Amino acid sequence: MRAIIVEKPGGPEALKNAEVGEPEPGRGQVRIRTAAAGVNPVDAATRSGALADAGLMPPFGSRGPVGIGWDVAGTVEAVGPDVTRFAAGDPVIGLRDRLDVPLGAYAEAVVLDAAAVARAPGSASAVEAATLPLNGLTASQALDLLDLPSGSTLLVTGAAGAVGGFAVELAVQRGLRVVAAASEADEALVRDLGAEWFVPRGPHLGDAVRALVPGGADGALDAALLSIAALDAVRGGGAFVAVSGGPAAPTPLRGITVHNVWIRADGTQLEQLSALVDAGRLTLRVAGTFPLADAVKAHERLEAGGLRGRLVLTTAEV
Template sequence: MRAVVVREFGGPEALETVEVPVPEAGAGQVRVRVEAAAVNPVDVVTRSGALTAAGLMTPREVTGIGWDVAGVVDAVGPGVTGFAPGQPVIGLRDRLDLDLGAYADYMVLDASALAPAPAGVSLQEASTLPLAGLTALQALDTLDLPPGSTLLVTGAAGAVGGFAVELAALRGLRVVALAGAGDEALVRKFGAEWFVPRTAPDVPAAVRALVPGGVDAALDAALLGTAALGAVRTRGAFAAVAGGSEPVGLRGIRVTNVWIAADAGALTHLSTLAAAGHLTLRVADTLPLTRAADAHTRLAGGGLRGRPVLVP
């Protein structure tokens, strides 16, 4: 089968398409025939070597690329229940130390990292849900806000930010969305009550003009860090979604860095919400597996609304 790997870190040209044996599903595992693999920022920093330089990955001869997968169950290992060959599924590979990722014809995941694919949507759309959706969900769980609380979501038009706004609104939270000036209608459609353009000269002041005293919490999908902390009230909460982006918890603000983890139950919940039309799945473009480098170039260029998706 074909798989995209990295042997030497670098730019998009470091992505190699190689032929490798089809992996076998072990105990508690499922082999998925990949129909779509979303391309995420973590794939870019894995390929570049930034995660290894930061100490989040050990050096390897071969590094698999791709976290998000949507496809069809091809085989199940011993002890697996709840999944059967031919079943459409979505999944998340949350380990970095593997030779194979989602950019492949087949991949093997623990059953605990898989969920039924959302009904009524394409597998290309479904592939954009696991990483971004779970990041948003787990960040909101960390903040643990009661209904009626106020929440700032930065990067609210992006993949993680968009899901965060929708999930927060479903929880009864009042959302201030920070996004590009042209995205106001979009984030209000997601459920934001207030809007602040990211070009505002003083983001905390703009937020506090809408919510006197500051919001109860912030979910920082745009990785603004300290630049967004001033919008949060004293002894509020702040969730960062990438290593190194978390600010110091001044004024008693509880700061948490959310490290994503695969979770079949949570992913099943997200899949159900997507099937019911409560989550917006956005595909920026679809490309064949052999054009993974082009997908990385597009993603790194910024400005996408949705994810590029590789289709083996």
């Protein structure tokens, strides 16, 4: 079968089309025939070697080729022993949250733990559904870490992006009052997602937020990786969560509790998000599609920036 792998780190051209054997599901696993796979910044960071350089995965070449891709939407093709929640033919979505594996979601089939898989939203196409797992779970798990009570104020940076957009909608559903930070061109979008206030992206974010929320927001979900600039908008003793680690997580000044959200696969939580999509309470946004064989072009478009939503790779089955 066809798959996209990386043998040596580099630019988009490092993505190689390869013929590999069909993966077999083990105990507690399912094999999914891929219809669509999301294209995320973490895929580019894996491909470029940035994650290996940060010590988040072994150096390239130490264990053979590396598979690419976290998000998958498709159909269950086979199940391993002890799998009772799924059967062949079930439309599903799933998240592959291990970095150093020989086969990722950029493949015609992928094996995942059944605990990382959920039923796909019936109201969405496979292409749309493939945008949900990584970004939806990141937003949901970030809100869990913040643990703000209903009525609290929350700053969401990068509110028009894939994680930020989900975060705005999910926060409003938890009873939070959202201040959305994004470009001026995206004000209407983030307000449609449920943001109560809007502040334009700029160098004086803290002042802009405090003009709307005296004393500062109760919490911040920093999807744009603004770090200290976003922390400045939070009141003393508040909460802050960065969507990635390293320099994106600032020093916890003024008694602010600072978290990193390290995404984990969670089929139960993913199924809840899928249900919200079917209820019309969560918006899926596709920025564009490419055939699986054109993964290089997809990564070139990803690195060009300016996307709203996620790019998606598709197989011939779509």
